Amino acid sequence: MSREQIALKSIHIVGVGLIGGSFALDIRTQYPQVQIFGIDENEAHLDEAIKLQLIHAKASYEDLSKAEMVILAIPVDAAILKLPTILESINDHALVMDVGSTKLPICRLVQDHPKRRNFLATHPIAGTEFSGPKAAMPKLYENKTLIISEVEKTAFKLQERALKLFSDLGMRIRYMNPEAHDKHIAYVSHLSHISSFMLGKTVMEKEKNERDIFDMAGSGFASTVRLAKSSPAMWSPIFKQNKENVIETLEEYIHNLTHFKTMMEQDDFEAIFDEMQNTNHIKDILNGIK
Amino acid sequence: MSREQIALKSIHIVGVGLIGGSFALDIRTQYPQVQIFGIDENEAHLDEAIKLQLIHAKASYEDLSKAEMVILAIPVDAAILKLPTILESINDHALVMDVGSTKLPICRLVQDHPKRRNFLATHPIAGTEFSGPKAAMPKLYENKTLIISEVEKTAFKLQERALKLFSDLGMRIRYMNPEAHDKHIAYVSHLSHISSFMLGKTVMEKEKNERDIFDMAGSGFASTVRLAKSSPAMWSPIFKQNKENVIETLEEYIHNLTHFKTMMEQDDFEAIFDEMQNTNHIKDILNGIK
Numbered sequence: 001m002s003r004e005q006i007a008l009k010s011i012h013i014v015g016v017g018l019i020g021g022s023f024a025l026d027i028r029t030q031y032p033q034v035q036i037f038g039i040d041e042n043e044a045h046l047d048e049a050i051k052l053q054l055i056h057a058k059a060s061y062e063d064l065s066k067a068e069m070v071i072l073a074i075p076v077d078a079a080i081l082k083l084p085t086i087l088e089s090i091n092d093h094a095l096v097m098d099v100g101s102t103k104l105p106i107c108r109l110v111q112d113h114p115k116r117r118n119f120l121a122t123h124p125i126a127g128t129e130f131s132g133p134k135a136a137m138p139k140l141y142e143n144k145t146l147i148i149s150e151v152e153k154t155a156f157k158l159q160e161r162a163l164k165l166f167s168d169l170g171m172r173i174r175y176m177n178p179e180a181h182d183k184h185i186a187y188v189s190h191l192s193h194i195s196s197f198m199l200g201k202t203v204m205e206k207e208k209n210e211r212d213i214f215d216m217a218g219s220g221f222a223s224t225v226r227l228a229k230s231s232p233a234m235w236s237p238i239f240k241q242n243k244e245n246v247i248e249t250l251e252e253y254i255h256n257l258t259h260f261k262t263m264m265e266q267d268d269f270e271a272i273f274d275e276m277q278n279t280n281h282i283k284d285i286l287n288g289i290k
Numbered sequence: 291m292s293r294e295q296i297a298l299k300s301i302h303i304v305g306v307g308l309i310g311g312s313f314a315l316d317i318r319t320q321y322p323q324v325q326i327f328g329i330d331e332n333e334a335h336l337d338e339a340i341k342l343q344l345i346h347a348k349a350s351y352e353d354l355s356k357a358e359m360v361i362l363a364i365p366v367d368a369a370i371l372k373l374p375t376i377l378e379s380i381n382d383h384a385l386v387m388d389v390g391s392t393k394l395p396i397c398r399l400v401q402d403h404p405k406r407r408n409f410l411a412t413h414p415i416a417g418t419e420f421s422g423p424k425a426a427m428p429k430l431y432e433n434k435t436l437i438i439s440e441v442e443k444t445a446f447k448l449q450e451r452a453l454k455l456f457s458d459l460g461m462r463i464r465y466m467n468p469e470a471h472d473k474h475i476a477y478v479s480h481l482s483h484i485s486s487f488m489l490g491k492t493v494m495e496k497e498k499n500e501r502d503i504f505d506m507a508g509s510g511f512a513s514t515v516r517l518a519k520s521s522p523a524m525w526s527p528i529f530k531q532n533k534e535n536v537i538e539t540l541e542e543y544i545h546n547l548t549h550f551k552t553m554m555e556q557d558d559f560e561a562i563f564d565e566m567q568n569t570n571h572i573k574d575i576l577n578g579i580k
Binding site for chain 2: 174184185187194197198201204205215216222223235236243246247249264275277279283286
């Protein structure tokens with residue numbers, strides 16, 4: 001164990017849901033000496049987080065003056081609203097990290113903040129379609145990718161403290177500027193959620209009699225539509241903050257679907273075969289994803 | 291064990307891939323006394339099926355005069371071509387069942403066939419994104435739905451023989467006319483495959499550097515794009531045979547995606563929130579799917 005680890009006495013987690021709660025679980029296992037405090041607007045979630053042994057105790061924003069490390073794990077719209085207050089509350093040696101699915105708006109927000117060097121912008125590529133403290137699970141972050149944006153703007157000692165934590169949780173670190181992050185993640189994450197939500201909507205609209213869906217839908221449908229169970233409170237603000245990139249992915253996706261429809265209308269099933277065969281290559285890419 | 295089961299001495303499976311091979315595996319376990327013959331245009335697949343202990347021996351279409359039960363598990367375009375030959379080869383007491391993902395074209399094809407009463411049109415809602423004999427897996431059909439179309443057109447004794455088999459494999463039987471089957475399955479299965487293929491295509495087109503996808507894509511993307519690994523040889527003919535229904539689902543899906551894009555362009559994220567919340571209801575439907 002490094003000196004840094006032993007030195008760390010507490011972590012404050014703002015938002016004790018799936019993401020924050022899962023950090024809490026692994027941190028408790030990894031650093032038994034660290035006291036974990038939870039901050040959440042939802043009092044019932046805090047009580048639940050204590051009961052589920054995610055956090056040791058409740059805290060409030062006022063307590064952050066004593067914080068050493070703060071993980072900000074609330075929806076991205078709320079994160080933007082709370083981050084300035086948090087930065088003003090903390091002392092000069094504290095580290096604040098957000099874990100949101102958009103990086104440009106939050107990086108822009110704090111670019112000229114006097115405490116910019118106390119902030120690290122991160123995005124762990126991990127999660128499930130569930131939310132709230134009950135959704136927290138151990139080892140959610142093991143072997144998962146963590147994107148860090150603008151690492152150079154964070155104080156060197158605080159970078160080190162963060163990297164140690166993420167590496168102890170088993171994560172692979174990648175560095176990316178916020179513009180590139182938001183553009184790429186629109187394709188591999190945000191678009192998947194919309195395609196899934198709209199698939200669910202299309203089928204539900206058609207099949208008024210739910211027993212019919214239930215009986216005829218197999219594991220393939222379940223897999224494709226899984227993300228349509230995701231939390232609107234988490235995802236609506238992500239789409240808003242990444243509006244331009246998401247619209248671009250949607251345009252391309254709609255274009256490709258329309259082209260597929262045209263090939264069908266023209267009875268060009270050879271072209272459809274080729275199109276599917278080319279896309280089969282996704283196998284090689286997916287093989288690397290847990 | 292019923293008299294019918296003991297009476298059955300052999301089963302011929304045409305197409306020893308994922309679907310036919312998985313039937314072979316469970317039938318071998320369930321009926322150790324039954325001899326399983328494989329017929330396949332791909333000689334290497336037959337050798338593999340013997341090596342993998344899916345089938346006991348190879349057979350040819352000429353051997354079908356001795357068949358008691360034939361399972362036709364080849365792509366739906368090939369099934370249409372082969373079924374008449376098979377019906378002409380079999381004796382009056384044999385049962386032939388197809389297991390394809392479209393039911394109207396095959397039912398129409400044989401509607402006036404002199405051996406119509408020897409045929410049963412079925413669709414087991416089961417599978418994976420893999421194909422070939424290696425993809426065969428035990429208990430693929432357990433607790434899965436089997437749709438049967440036009441059951442009344444099959445000889446009563448042969449209906450009984452089929453139902454006994456499917457029930458012994460643990461399947462839930464549902465009856466549906468071929469028109470309704472093809473319309474409904476377009477929504478819950480065929481559209482999912484296209485949405486997944488086009489999602490894969492959209493992301494691959496954008497992300498020329500595959501390492502970037504690999505690093506940023508998480509389990510959500512993997513789940514949504516899983517079906518894009520499916521076999522074009524199996525799926526292209528399904529889209530062709532179910533062209534009208536599939537085009538209708540695509541139109542509605544594209545309409546919903548376009549509407550989502552419009553809401554984003556108009557900054558109407560409240561409406562987007564509501565839309566997602568309404569679709570969250572898919573949870574209750576999916577809870578029933580294995």
